[in-house]
Amino acid sequence: MMDEDDPMAEIRASFFVECEELLEALQDGLQIMDDGEADDETINIVFRAVHSIKGGAGAFGLEDLVRFAHQFESVLDGVRSGTIEADRNAISVFFQSGDILGDLVRAARDDDVADDSRIQGVMSSLTAMLGADAQEEETEEEVSDFQPMGLSLDLGLDIGDNDAPALPDLPDLDTTPPPATTAVFEDGYTIHFLPDSSLYASGNEPLHLLRLLREMGDLDVTCDTSALPSLSALDEEKSYLSWTIHLTTDEDEDAVRDVFDFVADLCTLTITGPGKPGPGLPPTDAPSSPSTTNEGATADVSFNPPQDSDISPEASVALKPDDVADVKTAPAPVTSSAPAKKPAPSASKSTKPRPTVRVDLERIDRLVNLVGELVINQAMISQSVMETGLQTNSKVSEGLDEFMQLTRDIQDSVMMIRAQPVKSLFQRMSRIVREASSMVGKSVRLKTEGDATEVDKTVIERLADPLTHMIRNAVDHGIETPQDRIAAGKPEEGIVTLSAGHRSGRVIVEISDDGAGINRDRVLQIAIEKGLVPENAQLSDSEIDNLLFMPGFSTASEVSDLSGRGVGMDVVKSAILALGGRVTIQSNPGKGTVFTISLPLTLAVLDGMVIDVSDQTLVVPLSTITETLTLMGPDIRALGPQTNVIKVRDSFVPLLDLGFELGFRSPLESYVGSIALLIAQEDGNHAALVVDSIQDQRQVVIKGLQDTFGRVPGVAAATILGDGKIALILDPVDVVANADGRTRSLKSDLRLAG
């Protein structure tokens, strides 16, 4: 992160990526607090996240962000120390603060301007929580906290009077070298604290740590200046000072360690417990190796293993035998001396993150592409081996079977790389719920389930908008007003549940609310008023529910500024259909409504029906086909002079000739006996597409056409079949929407392509 060779932009970018992770951790922590399951560590995680964002922001001079993060941090610090109680109201403010922090981070990243009025509002809530007293002073100090500090040179060396602002605050600060004062205190802790340069570079300040210790009990601090070189040799960016601290306190050892929690990997720290003088730390010349630091360190304080093999000179200076030998160690000493280059954002006691690698998405896409090739190639080899007429138990065939298995496994694994947990998406939704509920004056809580479910990254990205819309709908229309809820004997607070899970090769996302359910009478009435259904229509409950997806339908009697924007559920449905998904409604009057979205696991592979039409092989996505049928004479009825409809059960469906619509042939003379695919359109209507034959149903690898030719009407993409030929993947909904509809004209000058 501090690599000077890197252009600033790259560092910035990585800072913002880190911020996203920290914000996620923050949201997690707040959620746990909100669920009432928080322990001290949760608050620490939250605090750390905010602190790390602040630290990074300081380094980049993002003042707005620093100011807000600082205020937030101060309040969280209050929660940590117990002076501020984290009740529901406070947590709600924290959530808002988290949202604003996210806004500010994004604003800084995109050089945008965040909504100032909201910030001010939350800022004042935070200030109110802090209370007026004593905060002024702290604010002053901590703002200087993230500027890399130089050394205060007036410790023992009489060079002018420069800034050591808090020296007078520390009792008994003398400059005697450590050996004179390392007598074992039977009733206290002996702490040897040697900051790394990186501790200063990351904006930490030993003074604050010492102050925190002072609050715990009587303190006897000795600063060791023996490592300090002469002024001419002094590198002002380096750390030369170490402290030996005797602390007499009632607090336990963990509490003492907690003080150093944030700097644990930025310093060399030895804490010796009260009355338990252990054996001296054996002299060692490899102070930073993990084995050394692990020795006897069974305590629960985590430290990052050295991220960098070059040990900073300070670290080795500090652990020269003659220094270390004096330090008495407790049975469980903790010696963290990792010269980490940055404050580890993920350092946490309970949830150690699994190691991950950040990879450019482009590289993954290339790999996914190549594996797609492999799958196609494997299909081609299989096909040509089959054509040679080899016996199925021959060596070649057996090897080929294994090869097929392997390619499938590889494909699955590669698809997994692109998969991401839906957690980040769900977290965004919890913000939508907060904002939406406060806007309509309802008390709504979002419960999420299965947020570790992994879905293709593209699916997640493209799901965000429809999901936002549905969540808003659930809050606005689904959940009743608090009065109505109480009248109905429900708790005042409504619950919207967002869950995700895998089911038979697809991802199921459910949005459910415990509201009043769909008012079917009202839905039907509106649909009739708007002329969407005939007045005397007899519709089943589910048919009425599905009216919500019709274009131009909106139930809210008054248009709220939240979800009644003329953009209806039809947009949601088409967005989900575009992802190869389906959406269904289930409503239970008085109990609530459940929207179920079923999505393919990936956008790189598609379940398709391979069909033939006028000598061309095409793939139709299975998700768009509701049924296939063979046309019987009496079912085909003439509509206009050139068009036909077919009778499917009790409704009439336009008949379209796929070959004609794609320009491959003229309309046939008769369609009796032809095979037709019944295509479901976004508005719930159907259309029948005539094809010549249906070959197969199989998974195909999707290849984009855009790169080579741009958008082709009626065609979604292409794929490569087992024989190496390219087959186009149809976008049947687009075909139907742009259909000409002629199925009877006999004369046509259309030329057969190919």
Place this chain on the structure above:
Amino acid sequence: MTDTQTTIEPAEIELLTFRVGGQEYAIDIMSVREIRGWSKATPLPHAPDFVRGVINLRGTVLTIVDLADRLGMGRTDTKERNVIIVVHTGVETVGLLVDAVSDILAVNKSELQPPPEMAADNEQAFVSALMIAGERMVRILALTAALPSENTEAA
């Protein structure tokens, strides 16, 4: 393919010449990716006539332009002997369907003559220069003008 001359003078370019509809054309060899035999293309619906469709080029979808049709000389009657020249223009890769590839010529840029302006031929915009090779006249193809993405609407 470039073995004939390893060091290229700045003023000298190498041209790949090929026959289209009985005429001789050439393109800068640096834009040629590969030359392959004709394989049946999958037609694209609603595409201009000169776009013969797409083929599978080792996993990528490659658009095939019938160059004769594009140059106004009528549709190529595809046979086994036809050749696809895969060219890359910096933004896209396209296959050009031609009759046959003839030769590789190293020519000095000064030998290239600007084409005379003649309004009657609408194919003329596709020729960026002319040159003499022996007794023959070789037309230098203006590649970007012949490719579908820029001229889809015009066609």
